[in-house]
Amino acid sequence: MPVSLQLSEPGRFNMVNADEIAKLCYDCFSQLPRRGKPEPGREWTLLAAVVQITRCADSDTVRKEVVSLGTGTKCIGQTHMSPNGDVLNDSHAEVIARRGCIRYLIQELHRAVSGGDSSVFCRADQPGKWRLQPGVSFLFFTSHTPCGDASIIPMISSQSQPCPPVTSEKSHEGTDVGRDLKRKAEEPSEGQNTKLARLEDQETAERRLQDRGDTKTSVPSNSSKSDDSSQCQSTETPLETVSQASAHMEIKTRGPSDGAELNPQVPDIHRTGAKCVPGGPADPLHPGTGYHSTGVLRVKPGRGERTLSLSCSDKLAQWVVLGFQGALLSHYLQEALYFSIMVVGKCPYSKEVMERALVTRCSHVSDLPAGFSVSPPVLLQSSLEFPFSQAQTELRHQAGQGRISPCGAAISWCNVTEQPLDVTANGYKHGVTKKALGTAKARSLLCKLELFHSFLSLVSATEPSALPNSLR
Numbered sequence: 001m002p003v004s005l006q007l008s009e010p011g012r013f014n015m016v017n018a019d020e021i022a023k024l025c026y027d028c029f030s031q032l033p034r035r036g037k038p039e040p041g042r043e044w045t046l047l048a049a050v051v052q053i054t055r056c057a058d059s060d061t062v063r064k065e066v067v068s069l070g071t072g073t074k075c076i077g078q079t080h081m082s083p084n085g086d087v088l089n090d091s092h093a094e095v096i097a098r099r100g101c102i103r104y105l106i107q108e109l110h111r112a113v114s115g116g117d118s119s120v121f122c123r124a125d126q127p128g129k130w131r132l133q134p135g136v137s138f139l140f141f142t143s144h145t146p147c148g149d150a151s152i153i154p155m156i157s158s159q160s161q162p163c164p165p166v167t168s169e170k171s172h173e174g175t176d177v178g179r180d181l182k183r184k185a186e187e188p189s190e191g192q193n194t195k196l197a198r199l200e201d202q203e204t205a206e207r208r209l210q211d212r213g214d215t216k217t218s219v220p221s222n223s224s225k226s227d228d229s230s231q232c233q234s235t236e237t238p239l240e241t242v243s244q245a246s247a248h249m250e251i252k253t254r255g256p257s258d259g260a261e262l263n264p265q266v267p268d269i270h271r272t273g274a275k276c277v278p279g280g281p282a283d284p285l286h287p288g289t290g291y292h293s294t295g296v297l298r299v300k301p302g303r304g305e306r307t308l309s310l311s312c313s314d315k316l317a318q319w320v321v322l323g324f325q326g327a328l329l330s331h332y333l334q335e336a337l338y339f340s341i342m343v344v345g346k347c348p349y350s351k352e353v354m355e356r357a358l359v360t361r362c363s364h365v366s367d368l369p370a371g372f373s374v375s376p377p378v379l380l381q382s383s384l385e386f387p388f389s390q391a392q393t394e395l396r397h398q399a400g401q402g403r404i405s406p407c408g409a410a411i412s413w414c415n416v417t418e419q420p421l422d423v424t425a426n427g428y429k430h431g432v433t434k435k436a437l438g439t440a441k442a443r444s445l446l447c448k449l450e451l452f453h454s455f456l457s458l459v460s461a462t463e464p465s466a467l468p469n470s471l472r
Contacts, residue, residue, distance in 0.1 A: 016053070016139065021064070021343045022382035025049040025141050028066045028413075036071070036423035036430055037388070044393035045071045045141040047386050048097035050104075053340075054119065055135035064139075065415075067104045070096025072410030076307050076427045079303035085448030086438070087427040090300070090309040091410035094142055094316065098324055099446040100414035100422075101138075104455045107416045109332055113462040124334035127469035131334050136403065138324075138337065140316075140377070143345035143386035148298045148311025150357035151272040153350045154289070164256035248450040274298035274311035295361050313357045316342075321362050321374050328455045331468050338373050338375035346385035354379050412446055419445060 029047055038045050050068040055061070072091040081089055108120040112130055124131040145151045268288050276282050277297040284290050298311040310318075323336025330336065344354070359376040368374075386390060390406075397404055409430050412422040422445040423430040432442040443450055459471060 016064075016341055016343070016378075016380065018343045018382040018383050021051060021139065021141055021380075022143075022345050022384040024051065024064060025066055025069065025143075026384065026386060028069055029071070029255050032069075032411065032413055033421065035412040036407075038393070038407040039401075040388075041393060041396045041398055042401045042403075043388075043405060043407040044390040045388055046073055047071050047141075047345075047388070048093035048094040049141045050097055050101040050339075051139040051141060052120070053137050054133075055138055057135060066098035067138075068097050068412075068414040070094070070098075070100055070410065070412050071407070072096050073406040074408065074410065074426070075300040075302060075307045077132055077305035078308045079305060080427065081308065085452065086443050086450075088410075088424055088444040089307070089427065091427070092147065092312050093410075094140075094146055094312045095309075096410050096446065097140075097142075098315075098319070099451070101324065102326060102329065102451060103416050103445065103454065104414045105329060105337075106451075106458055109329070110458050110461055113466065114349075118422075128332070128462075128466055129334040130332055132337070139346070140339040140345065141343045143310075143389060144314055145349055145354070146312035146349045146357070147272055147300065148274040148313030148357065149272070149294060149296070149361075150223070150313040150316075150354050151274075151348075152292045152294050153270040153348050153353050155268045155270060155348075158282075164380050174315045195261045226260040238435060241283065246319055255445040272298070272311070273301050274313075275301055275306070275327075277310075295356060314467040317362050320358055320376060321365050321368070322372060323375075328452070331470050333371070335371040336373075336375075339377045341380060342377045343380045343382055345382050345389075347389070347391075348379050351379050351381070412444075422446060429460050 025047065028049065046071050049066050052065050052067045054063045054065070056063070070093045073096075074091045076089055076091075081087060095158055105120065109119045109130060112118040112121045112123075118133075120133060120136055121130040122133050123129075126381050145153065269291060271291060275298055277299055278292065281293050281296050283292050297314050300307045300309045300311055319339065323330075325333055325337040342354075342358075351428065355376075358379075359374075362374055365374055388407075390404075393404055408424045409423055412424070414420055424444045424446070425431075427444070427447075428437065428442045429444060436442045459467070464472075
């Protein structure tokens with residue numbers, strides 16, 4: 001069954017409507033099979049996608065097509081990681097979408113080196129190298145601000161806060177108010193759109209924040225209509241580590257008071273569950289705007305143990321500098337691939353904070369190899385909210401449905417001919433038994449080992465004389 005959408009419409013190549021992109025991605029998700037999706041009204045998840053934008057050479061028509069889509073909010077702890085690369089370490093939607101995009105790119109390169117017709121790549125000047133077809137670019141969509149630095153957003157008013165300003169616990173010790181604050185932090189309040197995170201139970205609060213809950217809002221009814229619908233597509237690569245080039249990255253650390261400079265009247269900031277990298281600057285954990293340090297590297301928290309996965313903000317910043325193609329595909333590409341535009345769905349959002357997290361702290365990177373550059377994307381926000389967001393799930397929750405929780409599964413869909421759908425849980429194929437762990441049957445198609453096998457297949461399909469110099 002078709003599980004992708006395609007949209008063609010007249011217009012300038014650089015003119016992108018954020019609502020149109022959001023609707024395109026949400027519609028693509030709605031066409032996927034039920035497996036791995038959240039239970040309506042009880043479970044929620046996040047969505048991200050890679051959209052290929054193609055401008056037809058002989059007209060002003062611009063085609064927008066989802067080539068990779070991912071959902072997920074989970075990340076495995078460091079003790080569950082595998083040295084064999086057969087476990088999917090990070091299942092946040094942004095990472096799933098990017099890794100699915102690598103599968104798509106490998107397929108397109110396979111077509112190109114085999115003499116077929118690729119809609120993405122054409123031969124470059126250097127022997128054995130390829131580049132994007134003229135008029136082709138890629139856009140990244142995420143239904144929520146990325147976890148980590150980009151989520152540390154000033155709260156403008158109490159109406160927009162996912163949790164009221166946190167005051168010092170000491171000021172309420174021994175009082176009914178203090179006991180009431182602790183009780184409200186543990187129990188969801190009815191008839192309110194906010195939750196209060198208590199300082200004493202920071203881990204519980206961080207778990208909620210790690211799943212990136214936002215304010216409760218309704219999905220606007222006005223959305224742009226697509227002219228054509230057909231298919232979604234996806235691919236991505238396994239390299240999650242920062243390369244040598246990123247070692248030159250000078251991260252500007254801003255103190256807790258710097259966050260208030262964005263808006264001197266904000267009473268508090270949105271929190272992130274991502275924790276500061278050990279050995280670096282730490283969060284002050286002061287009440288209000290002094291809770292977090294900004295501009296620092298963070299790792300995603302696990303369920304009871306730390307992870308070794310950088311926050312999505314940090315990974316997106318890495319892609320701004322090094323590209324999203326990964327080290328393996330860099331062998332075949334003359335230039336790195338960068339997202340020209342990033343669109344965020346309706347949620348707590350600050351363009352200034354996104355620029356700080358993705359661009360400003362990387363602006364001092366220099367001495368990059370040929371083909372690499374700091375390439376800031378255009379930042380846009382849509383007014384359309386993902387129907388399975390935490391806020392929408394809380395609004396639609398009914399008595400008797402049980403506790404609201406993030407969906408445990410992660411979905412990957414990409415536009416490849418073989419096995420486009422990959423549903424995982426806890427780093428493995430969804431539904432596999434313990435007996436199958438460690439076998440090919442349990443491996444996600446997005447894990448490092450499977451992506452490496454796909455890359456080796458690409459190398460085998462390339463004529464020896466047409467191989468890049470780095471692979472000869």
